[in-house]
Amino acid sequence: MLMSNLKKLRFLLWTLVGMVTISVTLLTLVVSSDEPRREGLVEPGRPMAEGADWRLLDETGSAFTPDDLRAKLTLVVFGFTHCPDVCPTSLSYVANTLQALGPQAESVRPLFVTVDPKRDTANIMAEYTDLFDPRIVGVTGAPDQVAAALKSLGVYSRKVPQDDGGYTMDHTATMLLLDDQGRPRSTLDIHEAPEIAAGKIRLLIEKS
Amino acid sequence: MSKHSVIVGAITLVFAFVVSVHAKTARVGDIVIEQAWARATTPSAKTGATYLVVRNSGSEPDSIPSLETPVASHTVAHQTRQEGSVSRMSEASPLNVPPGGALEMKPGGTHIMLMDLKSGLKLGQQFPLTITFEKAGKVEVPVKVGKPGALGPE
Ligand SMILES: [Cu+2]
Numbered sequence: 154m155l156m157s158n159l160k161k162l163r164f165l166l167w168t169l170v171g172m173v174t175i176s177v178t179l180l181t182l183v184v185s186s187d188e189p190r191r192e193g194l195v196e197p198g199r200p201m202a203e204g205a206d207w208r209l210l211d212e213t214g215s216a217f218t219p220d221d222l223r224a225k226l227t228l229v230v231f232g233f234t235h236c237p238d239v240c241p242t243s244l245s246y247v248a249n250t251l252q253a254l255g256p257q258a259e260s261v262r263p264l265f266v267t268v269d270p271k272r273d274t275a276n277i278m279a280e281y282t283d284l285f286d287p288r289i290v291g292v293t294g295a296p297d298q299v300a301a302a303l304k305s306l307g308v309y310s311r312k313v314p315q316d317d318g319g320y321t322m323d324h325t326a327t328m329l330l331l332d333d334q335g336r337p338r339s340t341l342d343i344h345e346a347p348e349i350a351a352g353k354i355r356l357l358i359e360k361s
Numbered sequence: 362m363s364k365h366s367v368i369v370g371a372i373t374l375v376f377a378f379v380v381s382v383h384a385k386t387a388r389v390g391d392i393v394i395e396q397a398w399a400r401a402t403t404p405s406a407k408t409g410a411t412y413l414v415v416r417n418s419g420s421e422p423d424s425i426p427s428l429e430t431p432v433a434s435h436t437v438a439h440q441t442r443q444e445g446s447v448s449r450m451s452e453a454s455p456l457n458v459p460p461g462g463a464l465e466m467k468p469g470g471t472h473i474m475l476m477d478l479k480s481g482l483k484l485g486q487q488f489p490l491t492i493t494f495e496k497a498g499k500v501e502v503p504v505k506v507g508k509p510g511a512l513g514p515e
Contacts, residue, residue: 234403237410237475238441239448241400242468245510280403284509309447316452317435317476326448 193339194356200335205305209266209294212279217292219305222335226261226357229329231308233269233322234281240265241285243328246343246350248286253351258288260358266292268310268324270299330354333361390497391419392458397504398514399475401484409433409475409482411490411504412466412514417458421496425456425464429491430504434477436490441469450474455495468512482506 202219209217230247232240244265251258265282267273270293273281278291293299303310310324328341330353338357341350387394397413409432417423428436440453453471458464466472473490475482482488486506493499507515 234406235408236450237400237402237406237408238439238450238468238472241410241510242512245508248510277403277405280405284401284403313449313451315437317437319476321450323447323449325446326443327446 194330194353194360195338197332197334197336197338201307201331201337202302202305202335205301207294207298207301207305209292209298209302210275212275212282212291212293214275217294219335222331223333224262226333226354226361227264227329227331227335228261228341228354229264229266229306229331231266231268231303231306231310231325231327233267233324234273234277235269235321239326242343243326244282244285244289246341246347247289247328249347250341250350250354251286251288253347254354257351257355257358260361261354263289264292265289266302266306266308267299268303268308268322270294270296330357332357387500387502389494389500391421392417392423392494392497392500394492394500394502396514397490397502398511399482399488399504399506400511401486401506401509402478402481404481406481407476407478409478410468411473411475412468413473413490413502413504414466415456415458415464415492417460417462417464420460422460423458423497424495425458425492426454426495427493428473429493430475430488432479432482432488433475434479437474437476438471439474440471443469458494484508 202222205219207219211217228247230243232243247263251263265278267278273293275293278293282289282291308325310322312320313323314320329337330339330341332338339353341353393416395414395416397411399409399411402409425438428438430436438453438456439450441448441450456464456471484506487503489501490504491499491501505514
């Protein structure tokens with residue numbers, strides 16, 4: 154009686170050990186596969202917009218070309234000003250990240266590039282981005298130029314007609330961090346605290 | 362305790378209840394609407410987003426076939442979906458409120474889209490929103506305007 158109970162207990166304990174081992178292994182795999190994106194930077198690949206030839210306008214009406222992605226670290230968000238749900242969340246996250254960076258925010262250029270150039274003029278982009286932080290620069294341009302820029306930056310966008318005759322835009326909502334060569338090095342995630350985003354940018358400032 | 366103080370106490374309680382109901386929630390039949398808020402926009406903005414929580418304490422499902430506000434030409438229920446890195450927004454009418462459950466709106470999910478705003482929404486402003494429920498009927502709720510990137514009511 155006592156022996157069989159001991160056997161049962163031993164079996165139970167070994168099963169438990171086995172389960173814990175499997176769980177820990179799985180957890181380690183999941184965490185380590187996530188790590189480069191969550192905590193640090195990816196190795197530099199090819200510069201975005203390499204060899205591309207588009208000419209956009211920033212919110213002051215000055216030219217913005219692929220060369221402008223190679224002057225400074227860039228934090229770029231894509232969206233449109235008629236977007237009241239997702240884009241304000243992203244832009245206020247960028248604003249909070251700049252706040253968390255303190256004076257180091259000067260080392261990064263935050264951009265908001267429209268996927269809806271027909272409605273988003275330079276003035277509208279300036280007014281919209283200033284709502285969140287005056288340091289965020291709106292970028293728009295002629296529709297064909299914006300289309301070329303989005304293509305070279307790997308951004309998806311599509312016009313979706315609405316019942317009332319208007320339209321909305323489906324679009325890539327990734328927040329991209331580029332180094333001073335225009336190479337993508339990290340993405341920001343609105344589910345993380347802005348301090349985490351600031352940490353990624355600091356890491357990139359140190360490496361540049 | 363004197364009769365007088367009991368009456369004063371009772372009046373205070375009723376008053377506190379009425380005030381709190383007015384400040385936070387609106388009620389119609391088995392439906393309670395909580396925390397209606399919107400995000401501030403630029404002065405020239407044509408669209409805005411409003412969020413609220415609807416609770417249904419009844420045993421029947423209800424739904425919201427229409428929404429109206431004087432600040433916008435039309436008002437539509439929308440749903441944002443994130444598919445991989447792409448964000449998509451589509452119509453979500455009619456909104457359903459399950460019995461004994463809630464319809465919770467929040468940024469990045471279900472929202473009330475204000476279209477053709479007559480003027481921008483200013484921080485601190487309040488505007489009325491009329492919600493029509495299929496079964497419970499019509500109710501008007503005050504919507505408080507928060508920060509442009511607010512993630513919840515303030
Ligand atoms: Cu919407």
